[in-house]
Amino acid sequence: MxxxxxxxxxxxxxxxxxxxxKGQTLIVRAQTESYPFIELLTDEAYxxxxxDVQIEWSNQTLSRLHYRHRSVTALxxxxxxxxxxxxxxxxxxxxxxxxxxxxxxxxxxxxxxKLKKVRQKRYxxxxxxxxxxxxxxxxxxAAIPGKAWAKKMFPGLRTSAAVEKLWEAxxxxxxxxxxxxxxxxxxxxxxxxxxxxxxxxxxxxxxLEYKNALGTDFRCHLMPRSLWCAGGEKTLGxxxxxxxxxxxxxxxxxxxxxxxxxxVASMPLSYQGVLIEGFYIDYKDxxxxxxDAKVGKEALDGILQSDEGAKxxxxxxxxxxxxxxxxxxxxxxxxxxxxxxxxxxxxxxxYTNCVExxxxxxxxxxxxxxxxxxxxxxxxxxxxxxxTITGWKDGKATPVFVxxxxxx
Amino acid sequence: MxxxxxxxxxxxxxxxxxxxxKGQTLIVRAQTESYPFIELLTDEAYxxxxxDVQIEWSNQTLSRLHYRHRSVTALxxxxxxxxxxxxxxxxxxxxxxxxxxxxxxxxxxxxxxKLKKVRQKRYxxxxxxxxxxxxxxxxxxAAIPGKAWAKKMFPGLRTSAAVEKLWEAxxxxxxxxxxxxxxxxxxxxxxxxxxxxxxxxxxxxxxLEYKNALGTDFRCHLMPRSLWCAGGEKTLGxxxxxxxxxxxxxxxxxxxxxxxxxxVASMPLSYQGVLIEGFYIDYKDxxxxxxDAKVGKEALDGILQSDEGAKxxxxxxxxxxxxxxxxxxxxxxxxxxxxxxxxxxxxxxxYTNCVExxxxxxxxxxxxxxxxxxxxxxxxxxxxxxxTITGWKDGKATPVFVxxxxxx
Numbered sequence: 174m175x176x177x178x179x180x181x182x183x184x185x186x187x188x189x190x191x192x193x194x195k196g197q198t199l200i201v202r203a204q205t206e207s208y209p210f211i212e213l214l215t216d217e218a219y220x221x222x223x224x225d226v227q228i229e230w231s232n233q234t235l236s237r238l239h240y241r242h243r244s245v246t247a248l249x250x251x252x253x254x255x256x257x258x259x260x261x262x263x264x265x266x267x268x269x270x271x272x273x274x275x276x277x278x279x280x281x282x283x284x285x286x287k288l289k290k291v292r293q294k295r296y297x298x299x300x301x302x303x304x305x306x307x308x309x310x311x312x313x314x315a316a317i318p319g320k321a322w323a324k325k326m327f328p329g330l331r332t333s334a335a336v337e338k339l340w341e342a343x344x345x346x347x348x349x350x351x352x353x354x355x356x357x358x359x360x361x362x363x364x365x366x367x368x369x370x371x372x373x374x375x376x377x378x379x380x381l382e383y384k385n386a387l388g389t390d391f392r393c394h395l396m397p398r399s400l401w402c403a404g405g406e407k408t409l410g411x412x413x414x415x416x417x418x419x420x421x422x423x424x425x426x427x428x429x430x431x432x433x434x435x436x437v438a439s440m441p442l443s444y445q446g447v448l449i450e451g452f453y454i455d456y457k458d459x460x461x462x463x464x465d466a467k468v469g470k471e472a473l474d475g476i477l478q479s480d481e482g483a484k485x486x487x488x489x490x491x492x493x494x495x496x497x498x499x500x501x502x503x504x505x506x507x508x509x510x511x512x513x514x515x516x517x518x519x520x521x522x523x524y525t526n527c528v529e530x531x532x533x534x535x536x537x538x539x540x541x542x543x544x545x546x547x548x549x550x551x552x553x554x555x556x557x558x559x560x561t562i563t564g565w566k567d568g569k570a571t572p573v574f575v576x577x578x579x580x581x
Numbered sequence: 582m583x584x585x586x587x588x589x590x591x592x593x594x595x596x597x598x599x600x601x602x603k604g605q606t607l608i609v610r611a612q613t614e615s616y617p618f619i620e621l622l623t624d625e626a627y628x629x630x631x632x633d634v635q636i637e638w639s640n641q642t643l644s645r646l647h648y649r650h651r652s653v654t655a656l657x658x659x660x661x662x663x664x665x666x667x668x669x670x671x672x673x674x675x676x677x678x679x680x681x682x683x684x685x686x687x688x689x690x691x692x693x694x695k696l697k698k699v700r701q702k703r704y705x706x707x708x709x710x711x712x713x714x715x716x717x718x719x720x721x722x723a724a725i726p727g728k729a730w731a732k733k734m735f736p737g738l739r740t741s742a743a744v745e746k747l748w749e750a751x752x753x754x755x756x757x758x759x760x761x762x763x764x765x766x767x768x769x770x771x772x773x774x775x776x777x778x779x780x781x782x783x784x785x786x787x788x789l790e791y792k793n794a795l796g797t798d799f800r801c802h803l804m805p806r807s808l809w810c811a812g813g814e815k816t817l818g819x820x821x822x823x824x825x826x827x828x829x830x831x832x833x834x835x836x837x838x839x840x841x842x843x844x845v846a847s848m849p850l851s852y853q854g855v856l857i858e859g860f861y862i863d864y865k866d867x868x869x870x871x872x873d874a875k876v877g878k879e880a881l882d883g884i885l886q887s888d889e890g891a892k893x894x895x896x897x898x899x900x901x902x903x904x905x906x907x908x909x910x911x912x913x914x915x916x917x918x919x920x921x922x923x924x925x926x927x928x929x930x931x932y933t934n935c936v937e938x939x940x941x942x943x944x945x946x947x948x949x950x951x952x953x954x955x956x957x958x959x960x961x962x963x964x965x966x967x968x969t970i971t972g973w974k975d976g977k978a979t980p981v982f983v984x985x986x987x988x989x
Contacts, residue, residue: 258662
C-alpha cells in the first residue's frame with residue numbers, strides 16, 4: 174500500500190513539482206539509501222515524457238569520510254569534468270529535483286571551518302553557471318525518509334516504523350492521500366497561495382516590524398518593487414513549476430542592508446548536517462553584528478562569515494502558526510518542513526524573481542536595486558504563537574500577523 | 582560478526598587487490614544497493630592511504646528503464662563531461678575497483694540489438710582513453726552480494742539468508758576467514774600461481790587441443806611469445822596488484838585467427854544482465870562461423886557480432902575441476918566465479934600483457950604480433966570433469982589436462 178502511495182508521490186513530484194517537459198532531461202540528486210524510491214521516480218519521469226533521467230547520488234557517511242580524510246585543497250578542487258557538466262547543464266537547462274533525506278545531525282563533529290573554506294573556494298567557480306541558469310529552469314526540493322532522519326524525529330520507534338511514520342507525515346504535508354489526485358490538489362493550492370500574495374502586494378509596505386516574547390524585536394525594509402510570491406512560479410520561458418513541496422509560505426526579497434534589531438530562532442536549524450539550536454542574531458544597519466547559539470555556534474559562525482552577503486538577509490517569509498504543517502505538531506529538524514510551520518527569514522542570497530519586472534532586468538540591475546548576493550541562502554525560523562508583525566507604509570501601521578496568525 | 586568479516590574483505594580489496602598507493606585516487610564502481618559495504622570500503626581505502634575515493638554508482642533497475650525508454654541515439658551519446666572525466670582518468674591513472682553484485686538475469690527482455698548498437702556507438706569514443714591507460718594502472722574486479730543475485734543462487738532461502746550465504750561463499754573463495762590475515766594469504770597464493778605459470782611457459786606450445794564428451798573438439802594456436810600469467814600482475818610503473826578476486830586461472834593470449842573446431846559451453850554465461858545457456862560456437866580459420874544457444878541466443882548474437890574482433894578469441898585459461906571454487910559446488914551465474922571453477926576462453930580482446938617483452942612494445946606492434954582487438958572481452962566456460970587438453974610442440978604431444986585436472 175505504501176508503495177502505491179510512494180508512486181503517487183513520485184508522479185506528483187515530476188508533474189506538479191518540476192512539470193517535466195516532453196524530451197527534457199531530469200537530474201535527480203538523492204542519497205544512495207533512497208534507491209528504491211528513485212526507481213519509482215525515474216519510471217514516473219519517463220512516463221511523464223522525460224527524455225533522460227540522470228541521478229547524482231550522494232551518501233552522507235561517505236561525505237563524513239571525505240571531510241575527515243581529505244585536505245581543504247583536495248575537497249575544494251572542481252575537476253574539469255565537473256565544470257564541463259555544469260556548463261552543459263547551464264546550456265541545456267534540465268529540470269532538477271533534490272530529494273532531502275539526510276540525517277539532520279549527520280555531519281556533527283566535522284570541522285566547520287573546513288566546510289566553510291571548501292564552500293568559499295568552490296563557489297567562485299560554480300557561481301557563473303548557477304547565475305546563468307537562474308530563473309530559467311524548473312527545480313524542486315522535496316523530501317523522502319532516511320533512516321537516521323526518521324529515527325531522529327521518532328526516537329521511540331523501531332527504524333522501520335519511524336520510516337513509515339515519516340512517509341505518512343510527508344504524504345500529508347504534500348497533499349497525497351489515498352483517494353485524491355494530488356496533482357489536482359496542488360493546482361487548487363497554488364490558486365489559494367497566489368491570492369494571499371496578491372493581498373500583500375497591494376499593501377506596498379515600506380518595512381515590517383516583528384515582535385514576540387522570545388526576544389525578537391526587529392524591523393526590515395522592503396524594496397519599492399519587492400514582490401510577495403507563494404506556491405508555484407514560472408521559468409523565464411513560461412513553464413509553471415513548484416520549487417518546494419511542501420510549501421505554505423508567502424515570501425519576498427527585502428532591501429539588503431536595511432534592517433535592525435534582534436531575531437531569535439524559534440526552532441533548531443539543520444545546516445549541512447549540523448544542528449544549530451537556541452540562537453539569536455543582532456542586526457545593525459542591515460548587517461549581522463552579534464550572534465550566539467547554545468548548540469552549533471561554530472556552524473552558525475561558518476554561515477554568517479561565508480562572505481559579506483551572508484551578514485545580510487535575502488528573504489522574509491510569512492507562515493501562520495496554524496499552517497497545515499504546523500498543525501502536524503512535528504519537529505522535522507529539516508528546513509523544508511519546519512520553515513513551513515513558522516515565519517522565517519533567510520540569511521544571504523535573495524530571490525531575483527521576487528522583484529516586480531525582474532523578467533526585463535539584468536542580474537546586475539536587480540542587485541543594484543537591493544537584492545542581496547551571497548554564496549549562502551539559509552532559512553531560519555522565528556515564528557511563535559505570540560508573534561506580531563506590523564506593516565508600515567508612509568508612517569501608518571497595518572497589523573499583518575497577530576498572535577502568530579494572519580491579521581490582514 | 583559479518584560486519585567484521587566485511588571490513589576484513591574491504592581491507593583485502595584495497596591492499597592485496599588494487600594495492601592503493603599513498604595519495605592515489607581510487608574509483609569504485611558499484612550498485613546503489615551496495616552502499617553499506619561501500620562505506621566500509623571507502624573507510625579502508627582512506628586508511629590505506631588513498632588521496633581521494635570517488636564512487637560511480639549504478640543501479641540495474643534504472644538501467645532497465647533507461648534502455649526501455651530512451652533511443653539508441655540518446656543512450657549512445659557520450660556527454661562532453663563524460664569524455665572530460667575519462668581524459669582526466671587516463672592522465673591521472675587512479676586505481677579502480679568494480680564490484681559485481683547485479684542480478685545475472687536482471688536485464689532479460691531488453692532489446693539486445695539496441696544494447697549492441699549502443700556499445701558499438703560508444704566504443705570508438707571511449708577506446709582511445711582505455712588504450713592510453715592499458716597496463717598503466719591497478720584495477721580489480723571483485724564481488725559483493727546483491728539481493729536478486731543471492732536469491733538466484735539460493736532460491737530456497739529467504740532474501741536475508743541468501744545474502745548471508747553468498748557473503749560466506751565470497752569470503753571463502755577470496756580466502757577471508759575468521760582468524761587469518763587475508764592479505765598474507767594472498768601473498769602466498771600469488772606465489773603458488775606464479776609457479777604454475779612458470780611451468781607452462783617452459784613448454785612453449787605451438788597449439789592446444791581441447792576434447793570432451795560434451796562436444797568440444799578444438800585446436801587453438803598460441804603466439805611464439807604468448808606468456809602464461811596467473812594471480813597478480815604489475816603495472817608498467819611497477820605496482821603489483823591482483824586484478825581479479827577470486828582467481829584460480831592460469832591464462833594467456835592466443836594467436837588471433839588461428840583456431841578451429843567446436844567449443845561447447847559447460848556453464849551458463851551471464852552477459853550484461855542476460856543469461857545465455859546451452860550454447861556452442863564453431864570456429865574455422867580462427868573465426869566464429871556458426872553458433873547456437875538454447876537460451877539467450879539474441880545476446881550471444883549481440884556479442885559475436887559486435888565487431889570483427891568479436892569473432893576471434895582473446896584468452897585461453899586453465900582451471901582444474903577441483904579448484905577451490907569448483908569444490909564449493911555452487912553455480913554463481915557470474916563469470917568472476919564460474920570462470921574460476923572451469924577452463925574457459927574469451928571471445929574478443931586479448932591481454933597485451935600476456936606477451937613476452939610487452940613492456941617495450943607499442944600497442945600496434947602487439948596487435949601485429951597476433952593479440953586480438955575488439956570492443957568486447959567475454960569469458961565463457963568450457964571445462965568438464967572429462968576434459969583433456971593436449972599441448973603440441975613441434976609435432977610432439979604433452980598432456981596438459983586429463984579428466985579436467987592438471988597433468989603437467
